[in-house]
Amino acid sequence: MSNELIIQSDSSGVWIALIRNKKLVELHQEKNQNNFSVGDIYLGQVRKIMPSLNAAFVNVGYEKDAFLHYHDLGPQIRSLNKFTKYRLQGGIKTESLQDFELEDDIIKTGKIDQVLSKNQQILVQIQKEPISSKGPRISSELSLAGRYMVLVPFANQISISKKIKSFEERNRLRNLSLSIKPANFGLIVRTVAEGKPVAELHKDLMTLQEKWQTIYKNLQGAKPPVRILSEIDRSSSHIRDLLNENFTNIVTDNPTLHDELKSYVKKVSPESEKIVNLYSGKLPIFDQFGINKQIKASFGKNVSLQGGSYLVIEHTEALHVIDVNSGSKATTDADQESNALNVNMEAADEIARQLRLRDMGGIIVIDFIDQRNASNKRKVYERLKEAMKNDRAKHTILPMSKFGLIQITRQRVRPEMNVVTSEECPMCKGTGEIGSSILMVDEIQQKLEYLINTLNLKKLTIISHPYIAAYMRHGFPPLHWKWMWKYRTRIRVTEDQSYHLGEYYFLNEVGEEIIL
Numbered sequence: 001m002s003n004e005l006i007i008q009s010d011s012s013g014v015w016i017a018l019i020r021n022k023k024l025v026e027l028h029q030e031k032n033q034n035n036f037s038v039g040d041i042y043l044g045q046v047r048k049i050m051p052s053l054n055a056a057f058v059n060v061g062y063e064k065d066a067f068l069h070y071h072d073l074g075p076q077i078r079s080l081n082k083f084t085k086y087r088l089q090g091g092i093k094t095e096s097l098q099d100f101e102l103e104d105d106i107i108k109t110g111k112i113d114q115v116l117s118k119n120q121q122i123l124v125q126i127q128k129e130p131i132s133s134k135g136p137r138i139s140s141e142l143s144l145a146g147r148y149m150v151l152v153p154f155a156n157q158i159s160i161s162k163k164i165k166s167f168e169e170r171n172r173l174r175n176l177s178l179s180i181k182p183a184n185f186g187l188i189v190r191t192v193a194e195g196k197p198v199a200e201l202h203k204d205l206m207t208l209q210e211k212w213q214t215i216y217k218n219l220q221g222a223k224p225p226v227r228i229l230s231e232i233d234r235s236s237s238h239i240r241d242l243l244n245e246n247f248t249n250i251v252t253d254n255p256t257l258h259d260e261l262k263s264y265v266k267k268v269s270p271e272s273e274k275i276v277n278l279y280s281g282k283l284p285i286f287d288q289f290g291i292n293k294q295i296k297a298s299f300g301k302n303v304s305l306q307g308g309s310y311l312v313i314e315h316t317e318a319l320h321v322i323d324v325n326s327g328s329k330a331t332t333d334a335d336q337e338s339n340a341l342n343v344n345m346e347a348a349d350e351i352a353r354q355l356r357l358r359d360m361g362g363i364i365v366i367d368f369i370d371q372r373n374a375s376n377k378r379k380v381y382e383r384l385k386e387a388m389k390n391d392r393a394k395h396t397i398l399p400m401s402k403f404g405l406i407q408i409t410r411q412r413v414r415p416e417m418n419v420v421t422s423e424e425c426p427m428c429k430g431t432g433e434i435g436s437s438i439l440m441v442d443e444i445q446q447k448l449e450y451l452i453n454t455l456n457l458k459k460l461t462i463i464s465h466p467y468i469a470a471y472m473r474h475g476f477p478p479l480h481w482k483w484m485w486k487y488r489t490r491i492r493v494t495e496d497q498s499y500h501l502g503e504y505y506f507l508n509e510v511g512e513e514i515i516l
Contacts, residue, residue, distance in 0.1 A: 002020070004248060006251050007257060008252075009254035014257070016028040016030065025357065027295065041229040042227050043222045047059045048118070066136040072140065076105060078103035082103055083097075088220075097182070148196060151211075155185065159188045177189060253285040258277075262276045309326050322366045341373075344368045353387075366407075368405075377399075377400045378400075381400050440502060444462065448462075448506075457508060460509075463504065
């Protein structure tokens with residue numbers, strides 16, 4: 001299995017494509033003006049306390065106040081608030097928490113107005129970016145993510161990733177973490193730490209402590225709302241979370257970004273530095289790697305599968321619906337069950353890819369082709385679970401119902417990726433109606449009169465669809481000759497087969513298009 005990260009930079013931001021075995025798996029856009037990224041830490045100010053929701057609305061500088069629920073405060077919120085208050089007042093002189101006296105943890109069944117008050121200044125971290133009309137979703141349970149570890153201030157627990165199954169390895173990592181953990185900090189050991197030596201883990205921890213030091217420094221004299229710590233850019237975070245021995249290529253067309261990525265990879269995985277390359281070809285980078293073609297084929301309402309079957313993906317305010325259709329792959333009644341199984345198994349793989357590719361979150365309902373055999377239904381369910389095993393977003397998949405439906409809930413942390421694959425009709429401009437073709441020549445003549453009498457142009461070229469050009473050149477004398485005699489101006493008619501029937505333009509004597 002080979003993984004490639006292709007990064008295209010343009011005026012709107014950075015597009016990041018994850019390619020697995022030459023197939024597009026994930027697509028992300030990092031906009032230049034995106035000031036609220038998951039992981040960013042802000043000093044906010046409590047705007048409203050809502051006891052009925054057991055939540056607060058916090059001003060972090062976005063047009064809509066961020067939402068903070070009691071369950072997102074974190075058990076150590078009182079210690080965090082104490083640290084924030086003292087640091088803002090200049091009462092804490094070191095970033096170390098060794099001598100910091102922790103407060104008691106809050107209880108899970110408490111009320112938010114017992115912990116926070118209106119206008120209080122509070123450190124929060126972005127959990128979900130602003131989506132639709134909603135502001136960011138935030139948490140005050142801060143966590144600083146590294147390649148191998150996550151550092152959690154004001155906690156003392158050590159947690160090991162559940163995906164590490166070996167008891168000996170879990171015990172080794174726990175003992176290593178205990179030996180390097182700073183006082184009053186908790187650690188979460190990530191899956192990629194499995195088998196790594198203590199030197200690499202300690203190096204990663206030092207980087208995380210530098211982030212905490214940045215928070216400590218930026219808090220001094222800060223006035224809310226203000227960003228205290230920025231998460232690394234999306235492309236670097238992908239490398240941090242995904243980089244392994246299966247990564248064969250990281251390519252970008254931006255020299256500055258290339259240098260930043262090369263420096264980051266050299267820091268976290270020196271042996272992989274050589275796979276970071278700068279693209280210098282003539283074609284756009286996404287065209288060179290065939291990504292644009294895959295995007296157009298993958299983001300429409302209908303997604304084709306092999307053999308003629310296809311998916312129909314619909315979006316509503318409440319949920320996403322995916323319908324599986326056999327299309328031309330339908331066979332005889334005698335083989336209907338095996339045909340349905342084959343289509344459903346293929347659809348399960350593509351659905352898992354589509355969820356990651358579009359970053360679809362919330363509730364997803366999938367209507368598979370009806371199957372009678374219970375074991376076949378189970379096979380489809382297991383295939384979908386296996387296909388979504390590498391999905392980094394938290395998700396839950398329910399078994400297939402008797403109606404052939406599978407329901408999925410998938411974590412939503414960013415707006416869904418939406419790429420427009422249809423184009424507006426140049427004839428009707430999306431209205432479904434076009435002007436009468438009989439009046440088109442009159443319209444051309446009116447514009448000619450304006451260009452000649454008002455703008456005093458003495459030489460013009462009309463370029464149009466071949467049918468319209470033929471009409472203007474037809475007969476004796478042809479229509480464009482009559483215009484030349486009437487307006488005493490040289491008029492030339494040319495054609496372009498790429499134009500649609502109602503499309504035409506005027507060119508001046510040097511061949512430049514005249515904008516009307």
